Amino acid sequence: MRAIEGDACIVGVGHSEISRRSAKSLTALGIEACIAAIDDAGLKPADIDGLGGSSPPNLANMVEGIGIPSLSWCSQGAWPASQGVRAVHEAAMAVKTRACNYALVYRGMAAPRGGGSIAMRVRDGDGPLLMGGPNPAGTSQQWTAPYGGHTILTWLSLWMRRYMHEYDVPRETFGTIAVTCRKHAALNDRAVVRSPITMSDYLSSRWIAEPFCLYDCDFPVDGVAAVIVTGKDRARSLPHTPVGIVCGAAGVGPRPNWEQWDDMRNMGAAYAGAKLWTLAEGLTPADVDVVELYDGFTFLTVQWLEALGFCAPGEAKEFVQAGRLEIGGELPLNTNGGQLSEGRVHGMGLVAEAVLQLMGRCGARQVADARVSVVSNGGGPAGAAILLRAG
Amino acid sequence: MAEHAEYKRPLPLPDEETAEYWEGARRHQLIIRRCQDCQYYIHYPKARCPRCRSANVAGSPVSGRGRIYSYSIVHVALAPGFEPPYAVVLVELDEQSDVRILTNLVDCPLDEVRIGMPVEVVYHDVTPETTLPQFRPTRAAEPHRHFQPQPAGNADVAQRPAQPPTREVHG
Numbered sequence: 001m002r003a004i005e006g007d008a009c010i011v012g013v014g015h016s017e018i019s020r021r022s023a024k025s026l027t028a029l030g031i032e033a034c035i036a037a038i039d040d041a042g043l044k045p046a047d048i049d050g051l052g053g054s055s056p057p058n059l060a061n062m063v064e065g066i067g068i069p070s071l072s073w074c075s076q077g078a079w080p081a082s083q084g085v086r087a088v089h090e091a092a093m094a095v096k097t098r099a100c101n102y103a104l105v106y107r108g109m110a111a112p113r114g115g116g117s118i119a120m121r122v123r124d125g126d127g128p129l130l131m132g133g134p135n136p137a138g139t140s141q142q143w144t145a146p147y148g149g150h151t152i153l154t155w156l157s158l159w160m161r162r163y164m165h166e167y168d169v170p171r172e173t174f175g176t177i178a179v180t181c182r183k184h185a186a187l188n189d190r191a192v193v194r195s196p197i198t199m200s201d202y203l204s205s206r207w208i209a210e211p212f213c214l215y216d217c218d219f220p221v222d223g224v225a226a227v228i229v230t231g232k233d234r235a236r237s238l239p240h241t242p243v244g245i246v247c248g249a250a251g252v253g254p255r256p257n258w259e260q261w262d263d264m265r266n267m268g269a270a271y272a273g274a275k276l277w278t279l280a281e282g283l284t285p286a287d288v289d290v291v292e293l294y295d296g297f298t299f300l301t302v303q304w305l306e307a308l309g310f311c312a313p314g315e316a317k318e319f320v321q322a323g324r325l326e327i328g329g330e331l332p333l334n335t336n337g338g339q340l341s342e343g344r345v346h347g348m349g350l351v352a353e354a355v356l357q358l359m360g361r362c363g364a365r366q367v368a369d370a371r372v373s374v375v376s377n378g379g380g381p382a383g384a385a386i387l388l389r390a391g
Numbered sequence: 392m393a394e395h396a397e398y399k400r401p402l403p404l405p406d407e408e409t410a411e412y413w414e415g416a417r418r419h420q421l422i423i424r425r426c427q428d429c430q431y432y433i434h435y436p437k438a439r440c441p442r443c444r445s446a447n448v449a450g451s452p453v454s455g456r457g458r459i460y461s462y463s464i465v466h467v468a469l470a471p472g473f474e475p476p477y478a479v480v481l482v483e484l485d486e487q488s489d490v491r492i493l494t495n496l497v498d499c500p501l502d503e504v505r506i507g508m509p510v511e512v513v514y515h516d517v518t519p520e521t522t523l524p525q526f527r528p529t530r531a532a533e534p535h536r537h538f539q540p541q542p543a544g545n546a547d548v549a550q551r552p553a554q555p556p557t558r559e560v561h562g
């Protein structure tokens with residue numbers, strides 16, 4: 001089966017400066033990344049007629065700041081469409097249905113202000129805080145905030161604990177993801193943390209929300225990444241060998257809620273992974289040369305390896321071995337250092353890395369003969385993945 | 392009331408669907424919405440039964456007993472009024488295992504928390520308007536004062552929904 005988005009491709013990549021704390025606004029960083037992507041594709045802002053992404057950065061300010069004269073397609077998705085991978089998949093469909101010719105897709109994140117590091121803080125105010133509003137999975141914080149259990153950090157630590165319990169998974173499985181990403185980051189000038197860590201460092205790092213330790217959590221940064229999506233016909237005249245979007249899939253299960261999800265051995269990722277390979281034009285996990293799998297937490301990367309069929313459910317504890325996942329190994333993983341080390345650009349940093357790998361532009365961290373890649377994004381009740389192919 | 396004025400933690404803001412739960416808590420009862428046609432417990436509460444689509448739903452008291460499905464020990468400051476480390480646990484209720492309540496675990500040392508641990512509800516009156524159900528390890532000898540037994544005939548409701556497709560696809 002041929003996916004409708006099959007001839008859409010990515011022709012340019014751009015990053016803003018990525019740092020622990022920028023003096024610039026996220027919108028300013030967004031404009032920086034988008035203009036870099038437009039330049040990289042050999043285009044002008046006036047060529048852009050589609051814009052996908054999500055706020056922040058502020059989309060209205062982005063249009064003016066980049067100098068886009070008009071748009072015939074614009075998508076500013078909310079959960080579960082908010083992150084990089086899903087936005088790129090949407091842009092591919094927009095290009096294929098001729099809603100636009102050149103779609104610019106961006107996503108970025110700002111590091112939390114005000115003292116918090118990993119946690120999303122609610123308020124340090126005086127007096128009780130009433131919590132009735134929705135959380136990103138469509139339910140209400142009234143069930144969780146009164147118990148100090150209202151963040152993705154706590155929800156996913158519950159999922160990870162249950163997964164470890166069901167399959168008897170050791171902490172070293174997650175530690176291997178953290179150590180491998182940091183090793184790759186040493187080869188990436190953009191990565192905000194590049195000093196190597198050992199398994200011993202991982203196992204002795206401080207707890208954040210058990211079973212999550214410090215090195216299970218991605219690194220908060222100020223940064224934005226962007227890509228340009230167009231059709232293969234238009235790509236021929238552009239400077240880079242295009243990277244085809246073979247197909248994409250998003251997944252949500254029957255109880256799409258962080259606490260009430262029926263079986264915490266898996267995530268929405270499982271639904272996205274199962275769908276992806278039905279659209280893959282005969283490609284299978286064995287054809288994949290390099291993977292960029294979401295690592296907001298190491299646990300999510302482990303889940304994606306199972307969800308995408310690189311190993312069977314529950315078998316990641318055997319599959320996740322340092323040599324296998326390193327550059328030069330059987331399945332190089334998160335070659336830019338992932339969000340764990342390059343920084344949390346909310347999926348788009350992983351998209352950008354996959355594209356650069358398939359274009360052969362990764363220098364010291366280039367995976368030899370990289371032709372096929374999978375990028376995934378998301379955790380908990382929802383996830384999305386795209387399958388990319390060089391040329 | 393002096394201690395109430397000091398209460399700094401986030402408080403629930405009930406809405407149309409959840410008022411019955413929080414009003415039940417104020418009476419020291421655990422009230423879970425239940426389909427009156429097929430007897431399925433619907434949590435979080437919704438206007439229709441996800442199993443039979445009936446709109447004939449109403450709050451129904453449950454035993455307040457369950458088991459820990461999963462737990463987290465939080466070591467960072469996430470919200471006002473919480474002194475880390477503290478336990479956040481997901482309790483699956485004895486009546487129906489896919490009814491889960493996120494709660495703290497009280498009266499239990501953090502290093503004794505385990506998946507599968509039997510727990511029971513206790514009620515913390517945190518302000519004059521708000522009572523939070525909390526859970527503690529079950530004390531077998533202590534009877535439940537607030538539980539009204541339900542009629543029999545719903546032995547199948549504890550069944551989980553079907554597994555997601557990945558088990559078949561990759562398994």
Ligand SMILES: [Zn+2]
Pocket residue numbers: 426427428429430431440441442443444445
């Ligand atoms: Zn029903």
